[in-house]
Amino acid sequence: MAERLTVPSTEFQTRAGLYMEHAAKAPVFITKHRRPVRVLIDIEEYERLKARDTRQAYYAHELPDEVVRALEASDTSHIDPALDALMD
Incomplete structure (x- = not known):
């Protein structure tokens, strides 16, 4: 595999075909x-x-049932209660 190449955007615009071939x-x-x-x-x-x-x-209402069950079964006791205030 060839070595990766880094080129300024102005140079890329000038010689796009060359760099497309290199890619x-x-x-x-x-x-x-x-x-x-x-x-x-x-x-x-x-x-x-x-x-x-x-x-x-x-979206929350689209979550698959297995994800909902996993979330319901998870232990969230370690989460800072102050985060709940952000949801109010």
Whole structure:
């Protein structure tokens, strides 16, 4: 695998085609004011990473029954009661 590349955003804009080709082999880190702001990766790598992401967000009324049961059975005695005041 090729070595990762870091490039300023203005340089990326000028030579995007070159960096798209490089991203097929290794990530291209795009910086703005010397700080990383984006990463260009190959689509196959993106799909592989997305497939591993199993996180899911729910509204409280949408929680699966097994999650509700786990929450009901959990020990919350160690939680600061002052946090309850934030919910009022």
